[in-house]
Amino acid sequence: MKVRDLHPWTLTPRQAIALQEKLARKVVHRGGPRKVRFVAGVDVSTSRFSRTAWGGVVVLSFPGLSVVETRGGAAEARFPYIPGLLAFREVPLLLDLFARLRHAPDLLFVDGQGAAHPRGFGIACHLGLLLDIPTIGCAKSRLYGTHADPGFLRGRSAPLFDGKGKIIGRVVRTKDGTRPVYVSVGHKIGLAAAVRWTLACSGGYRIPEPTRQAHLFVTRLRRESGNRGRGEEEKRGIGESETVNR
DNA sequence: GCGACAG
DNA sequence: ATCTTGTCGC
Numbered sequence: 084m085k086v087r088d089l090h091p092w093t094l095t096p097r098q099a100i101a102l103q104e105k106l107a108r109k110v111v112h113r114g115g116p117r118k119v120r121f122v123a124g125v126d127v128s129t130s131r132f133s134r135t136a137w138g139g140v141v142v143l144s145f146p147g148l149s150v151v152e153t154r155g156g157a158a159e160a161r162f163p164y165i166p167g168l169l170a171f172r173e174v175p176l177l178l179d180l181f182a183r184l185r186h187a188p189d190l191l192f193v194d195g196q197g198a199a200h201p202r203g204f205g206i207a208c209h210l211g212l213l214l215d216i217p218t219i220g221c222a223k224s225r226l227y228g229t230h231a232d233p234g235f236l237r238g239r240s241a242p243l244f245d246g247k248g249k250i251i252g253r254v255v256r257t258k259d260g261t262r263p264v265y266v267s268v269g270h271k272i273g274l275a276a277a278v279r280w281t282l283a284c285s286g287g288y289r290i291p292e293p294t295r296q297a298h299l300f301v302t303r304l305r306r307e308s309g310n311r312g313r314g315e316e317e318k319r320g321i322g323e324s325e326t327v328n329r
Numbered sequence: 330g331c332g333a334c335a336g
Numbered sequence: 337a338t339c340t341t342g343t344c345g346c
Contacts, residue, residue, distance in 0.1 A: 129338080130337095225335080
């Protein structure tokens with residue numbers, strides 16, 4: 084039985100919120116990966132003409148940050164995009180892709196929030212909890228919380244506060260002068276470590292390499308497998324690759 | 330009631 | 337996220 088079979092995905096928004104409140108208590112906001120050999124990134128792209136969603140998982144070596152494996156595919160998104168409930172739309176597809184992965188990531192970057200969420204349970208927490216691995220939520224824009232300007236230079240950051248003065252994440256400048264990214268704890272990692280890993284996995288671009296490679300992969304997958312989407316789902320992943328361990 | 334609102 | 341042409345800056 085696969086992980087997804089243990090989880091009810093066909094929920095109403097109200098039920099989804101109740102589930103988040105329940106699962107949020109199980110998230111671990113401390114620690115971090117001990118030794119990192121593989122870092123992964125995920126991305127999902129949706130069609131405007133149908134409910135088709137293309138997704139991809141890319142595993143990179145660390146500290147080299149070179150791609151060692153890619154898995155991709157398409158499926159029907161069974162839940163609409165609702166701010167705060169993104170996981171219910173993207174996680175099912177991503178779990179299927181992880182089930183086909185040969186390399187087990189030591190750390191995962193998720194394109195979205197972790198604890199910086201209305202109920203402290205963004206998609207990074209959701210994925211981390213179901214996969215039971217350290218995850219970092221690194222979003223391109225804000226969903227929840229308030230903050231000051233982190234400063235112009237790469238490496239600078241500012242705390243992200245919830246409505247009660249509690250720090251739920253950090254706004255991090257990963258590249259001089261570009262818009263900052265929103266970093267928050269996903270699962271099995273602390274905020275300070277999450278920020279350090281984000282910077283350690285960012286090079287000359289604003290987006291951390293794992294997430295950036297996942298986005299590039301999905302864009303390529305979508306282009307090579309014919310766009311559009313309506314009809315046949317469970318499409319094969321094109322351009323998948325793997326590199327034998329060692 | 331009005332605005333905010335990951336991807 | 338998606339769509340879409342040009343354009344501002346290093």
